[in-house]
Amino acid sequence: MNTSASLASDFSPATGAGTLPMTDTPTMPAxxxxxxxxxxxxxxxxxxxxxxxxxxxxxxxxxxxxxxxxxxxxxxxxxxxxxxxxxxxxxxxxxxxxxxxxxxxxxxxxxxxxNREPRTIFLLDDFHSMVHGDSTISAYYQQLKTKVATLRNVGHLIEDS
Incomplete structure (x- = not known):
């Protein structure tokens, strides 16, 4: 995500005077x-x-x-x-x-x-069908962390067990 902004220090939100920055907001795909x-x-x-x-x-x-x-x-x-x-x-x-x-x-x-509920179903399926395969422990752990974070972002927490 590009979060840089060209800041203008003379903008006053209270009065609206000055110039707001033209910010590079992150683009959200579909x-x-x-x-x-x-x-x-x-x-x-x-x-x-x-x-x-x-x-x-x-x-x-x-x-x-x-x-x-x-x-x-x-x-x-x-x-x-x-x-x-x-x-x-x-x-x-x-x-x-x-x-x-x-x-x-x-x-x-x-x-x-x-779209949260259908997305959660697909994400849970991905999570529960993960296999270690030929990947390193580090790569497998990173994939696991990413899937857990993605599930958390749609409101589904994975408990440690």
């Missing part, structure tokens, strides 16, 4: 990347929090479309979302002609959460 969705969401929330824009995605403040500064910040966050997902996910998320950033955020969360 449904095959559901395991990465929690990681991407954490990064995106952190990015918005860094610039005082988290209320645009978490719904903690009502939309103020008549406020020019709020609207400019809303457009930045929407731009970050549009740059993070491919057209397939965006087409599914865009259920109106002019959604708010919060609407997009909720719709994208819904897309990835809706």
């Amino acid at each position: 449904m095959s990347a559901i395991a990465a969705a929690p990681i991407w969401a954490f990064f995106f929330k952190s990015l918005c929090g860094k610039f005082g824009l988290r209320s645009h995605i978490d719904g903690s403040a009502p939309p103020r479309p008549d406020d020019h500064q709020w609207d400019a910040a809303e457009c930045y966050v929407q731009g970050w979302i549009f740059g993070s997902f491919n057209d397939f996910v965006l087409d599914l998320a865009m259920d109106s002609a002019d959604p708010t950033t919060r609407d997009l955020w909720v719709a994208i969360e819904g897309i990835f959460h809706a």
Whole structure:
């Protein structure tokens, strides 16, 4: 994931004055990347929090479309979302002609959460059918850790036994 940002230190979230960075947000592929969705969401929330824009995605403040500064910040966050997902996910998320950033955020969360149960079944099958084969202990252990982390990301914890 590329998480670098060109920072502009003169941006004020309170007033909207200054310039927001044009950030290289990580691109989230289509449904095959559901395991990465929690990681991407954490990064995106952190990015918005860094610039005082988290209320645009978490719904903690009502939309103020008549406020020019709020609207400019809303457009930045929407731009970050549009740059993070491919057209397939965006087409599914865009259920109106002019959604708010919060609407997009909720719709994208819904897309990835809706696929959670079927994805868990496939991941559990992969996990339980793992064989050591010719791989080294280190490689096998790394595959095991990756599968456990992927299952954890879709809400299924693997207990030590």
